[in-house]
Amino acid sequence: MTDILTNPDRFFAELSQRDVNLRTPFIIVLVSAIIGAIYAMMMFRVMMSSLPEELAVVFSALTTFSTISNLVTPFISWVLYAATFYAVSMLFKGEGSFNRVFEFVGYGFIPMILASVVGLATITIMTPASGFPLDNPELLQQTMMQHLSSSGPAMMVSTIIQILLVLWSVVILIFGVKHARNLGTGHAIITVLAVPAAFFLIWVIALVCIIAAA
Numbered sequence: 706m707t708d709i710l711t712n713p714d715r716f717f718a719e720l721s722q723r724d725v726n727l728r729t730p731f732i733i734v735l736v737s738a739i740i741g742a743i744y745a746m747m748m749f750r751v752m753m754s755s756l757p758e759e760l761a762v763v764f765s766a767l768t769t770f771s772t773i774s775n776l777v778t779p780f781i782s783w784v785l786y787a788a789t790f791y792a793v794s795m796l797f798k799g800e801g802s803f804n805r806v807f808e809f810v811g812y813g814f815i816p817m818i819l820a821s822v823v824g825l826a827t828i829t830i831m832t833p834a835s836g837f838p839l840d841n842p843e844l845l846q847q848t849m850m851q852h853l854s855s856s857g858p859a860m861m862v863s864t865i866i867q868i869l870l871v872l873w874s875v876v877i878l879i880f881g882v883k884h885a886r887n888l889g890t891g892h893a894i895i896t897v898l899a900v901p902a903a904f905f906l907i908w909v910i911a912l913v914c915i916i917a918a919a
Contacts, residue, residue: 713812717881730810743821787807794882799892810878813881816870816873820867878897
């Protein structure tokens with residue numbers, strides 16, 4: 706199992722010789738969803754602790770919605786990623802069932818579990834022990850500046866780690882798609898990166914159009 710983290714190419718090569726088994730990837734996505742929901746819940750609770758009572762009620766409803774959303778979103782993403790990778794890989798005459806792609810894509814959520822854990826640790830570090838003094842604007846500004854100054858390095862390190870974990874997830878997905886659809890490494894890279902590249906291109910074109918119109 707450690708090969709999925711250290712040598713995903715070998716891991717998926719060996720796993721592709723076995724029958725499709727969705728139990729393990731389902732557990733991975735489920736754990737990712739649960740930890741992500743806890744992360745969202747804690748983040749909103751930290752925000753609520755420093756808000757007036759009338760706003761806290763609104764944020765309480767948002768916390769519930771966000772928690773449910775974070776429980777459901779990973780499973781929706783799992784299906785969408787697998788369907789997209791399966792469809793794009795058809796351009797390269799990929800061979801392999803959708804169930805196999807679906808299975809292997811589930812393993813790509815492992816780094817997301819670690820990313821959520823890092824996020825939880827960061828929230829714990831950045832949470833002020835006594836909240837913010839909302840009744841004194843000048844003291845509020847001073848306290849927030851001091852808190853941001855002290856927690857800035859932790860937030861920066863957390864952001865860097867989470868970016869690296871996202872890239873790690875991409876690497877796992879590339880090798881997963883490679884062996885699920887019997888593709889070359891180059892075609893697998895294109896398959897996995899095609900959608901974000903397309904969205905980025907659309908965003909750039911839209912930005913250029915907005916600038917030109919202005």
